[in-house]
Amino acid sequence: MKEQLIETKGGPLWIEDGVIRRECACVIENLEIAEETVAVTKKLANSISGKKLLLVDCSLLQKIRREARVYYAQKDNLDYLERMAFIVKNPVARVIASFFVGIGVQPIPIKYFNNEKEALDWLKSAR
Numbered sequence: 001m002k003e004q005l006i007e008t009k010g011g012p013l014w015i016e017d018g019v020i021r022r023e024c025a026c027v028i029e030n031l032e033i034a035e036e037t038v039a040v041t042k043k044l045a046n047s048i049s050g051k052k053l054l055l056v057d058c059s060l061l062q063k064i065r066r067e068a069r070v071y072y073a074q075k076d077n078l079d080y081l082e083r084m085a086f087i088v089k090n091p092v093a094r095v096i097a098s099f100f101v102g103i104g105v106q107p108i109p110i111k112y113f114n115n116e117k118e119a120l121d122w123l124k125s126a127r
Contacts (some may be wrong), residue, residue, distance in 0.1 A: 004044060008036045013044060019053045019123055020044045020081075024061045034068035038077045051082040053123040057116070059089040079107040083126045085119035086112035 002021075005014040010033035011025030020041060026033060045052040064072070071077065078084070109126075113119040 004047065006040050006044070008040055009033050010037050013037070013040050015044055015048065018048060018050070019055050019120065020048070022054065022056045024056065024058045027060060027062045029061065029064045029068045031065065031067040031071055034064075034071045038072070042080060045080055051126055052080060053126060054081050054084045055087065055116075055119055055123060056084065057087040059087060075107050081108050083108055083123050084110045085123050086110075087114075087116055087119050088112050089114065 002014040002016055005012055009026070010029055011023045013020065013022045015021070022037065022041070029037075041054065111119075111122060113122065
């Protein structure tokens with residue numbers, strides 16, 4: 001069951017079974033979307049007791065503008081989470097997700113998956 005559903009310009013965010021979930025509903029993300037997404041994600045994280053896990057379905061995403069990538073990668077925009085998983089179903093989304101995994105030492109474990117079940121299993125193994 002979706003709890004605390006919040007619609008943003010970049011797509012909905014909600015909590016489901018203790019996991020923060022985001023569905024990227026836009027094709028191109030810019031800095032404005034990134035800032036709103038991080039603010040809402042932090043708000044949802046503050047309402048969870050225990051580990052903060054984030055699942056992002058970026059299947060529709062085709063591009064993240066440079067300023068948004070830099071913003072997302074900032075340590076304080078990640079370090080409140082325990083783990084982050086991406087669901088990627090197309091080659092473009094895989095490249096975008098691999099950017100986050102490959103930009104050096106991350107403050108949290110980040111992985112990408114082809115399907116939701118694998119991603120959730122990995123996230124929940126942190127509990």
